[in-house]
Amino acid sequence: MSIIVAEGVTKRFSSDSRPAVDAVSFAVDPGEFIVLLGPSGCGKTTLLKMINRIYEPTSGQLLIDGVDSRSLPVTHLRRRIGYAIQQTGLFPHFRVEQNIAVVPRLLGWERPRIEARITELLDLVGLPHDFRRRYPRQLSGGQQQRVGLARALAADPAIMLMDEPFGALDAITRARLQDELLHIQRKVHKTILFVTHDIEEALRLADRMMVMNHGQIVQFDTPLTILTRPCTRFVEQLTSANDVLRRLSLLTVASALGRERPPAAGGSADLPPLHPQDDLRFALTQLLGAGESSLPVIDDGREVGRLTLADLRAMLPSTVAGLEGHVPVSGA
Ligand SMILES: Nc1ncnc2c1ncn2[C@@H]1O[C@H](COP(=O)(O)OP(=O)(O)O)[C@@H](O)[C@H]1O
Ligand SMILES: [Mg+2]
Known part of the structure; x- marks a missing residue:
């Protein structure tokens, strides 16, 4: 459900x-990482704030786990929904540990449980334990965001709302936090709604991207589909990376294989294997280098599918089609 x-x-x-x-x-499945993307003022923040009822909808309804959110007490709702924002919202006069403990305290957890949770969260978000006693101003922007993330995760909510959490960070810190967020997500399996206006951030993080404009959802689909089959000129312009190879470098082999593709049979011992997390630019290089029309995708020693040149060609009709002449293409 x-x-x-x-x-x-x-x-x-x-x-x-x-x-x-x-x-x-729209509907979001448990464990999905959804990225809301769209220009400033298109309604991204307002939509998030209706989900945790900072704002009440003027009309329509929001169901959380099948229950109309208006019928849930706000405190109960917010316990199940973590919220992290660009400005972090950390209390400046609270130490890191006090900031992280805000929600568990409200929930009346026992002291030892709170202490253990703080330690666990510092480890999870990659902060040293001796940061517990610091104040937010004694941390870098990236470190403050880590504390904000720890705080949002503190009571183990099922849903995480994140509103441009990395928007104020430099590119390197931002990329590192994106990687760590994905890493954390693989451990904690939250349902995440993450707002950004940065297309590359969206492509890196999203299971599905919700593209918004003028308060409406223009397209809601996987990064692969958004990039390769933009449904309107607006989406195309928003996502058009001028350089196709750069676009390929933003997508993984796994995203091109699709989620439900059954494992293929048969060995292919001598071919250079691809890994699901390899990017497609690398994959294209391997395909061309091997002179093959497909390569096995190996995860944990097991073949989980094959990536074909036809897959790439289907995604990027104009460009990859032009590369066909270099290799024998066997119709997939
Ligand atoms: N509290 C508010 N009062 C009045 N108008 C608001 C308020 N919050 C947002 N808006 C308006 O709603 C629209 C969407 O804003 P917002 O959701 O913040 O966009 P985004 O997060 O996509 O930049 C904008 O036109 C904005 O001016
Ligand atoms: Mg906003």
Whole structure:
């Protein structure tokens, strides 16, 4: 069952203005990493804030685990929904440990449980234990975001709302935190709604991308589909990386194989194997280098599929088709 369902959710801040969020409907499965992408003012923050009821929808309804969120007490709802924002929202006069412990304290956890949880979270987000006693101003921007993430995760919520959490960080720190967030997500399996206006961040993180414009959802699909089959000119422009190879470098072999592809049979001992997490630019290089029309994808010593040149060609019709002449293509 979907963990979050929106049915015609609309938010108007005043009766005469156009809606900030305009009759959006969507469903999110448990464990999905959803990235909301769109230009400033398109309604991303407003949509998130309706999910944890900082704002109430003007009309429509939001179901959390099948229950109308309006029927849940706000405190109960927020316990199940972690929230992390760009400005971190850390209390400046609280030490790191006090900031992380805010929600567990509200929930009345025993002291030893809170202490253990703080230690566990510092490890999870990659902060040294002796940072516990520091104040936020004694941390770098990236470290403050780690504390913000730890705080949002503290009571182990099923859902995490993250509003441009890395937006104020330099590119290197941001890339590192993106990697760590993916790493953390593989351990904790939250349902994440993550807002950004950075296309590369969206492509790196998302299981599915919700592209918004003027309060509406324009396209809601996998990064692969958004890049290769943009449904409108707006999506195409938003995502058009001018360099196709760069685009390929942003996508993994796993994303091209698709989630349900059954393992292929048969050995292919001498071919250079691909790994699901290899990027497609690397994969293309390997395909061309091997002079093969397909290569096995190996995970944990097991073949989980084959990536074919046809897969790449289907994704990027104009460019990869032009490379066909270099290799024997056997119709996949
Ligand atoms: N509290 C508010 N009061 C009035 N208008 C608001 C408020 N919050 C957001 N808006 C308006 O709603 C629209 C969407 O804003 P927002 O959700 O913050 O966009 P985004 O996060 O995509 O940049 C904008 O036109 C913004 O001015
Ligand atoms: Mg915003």
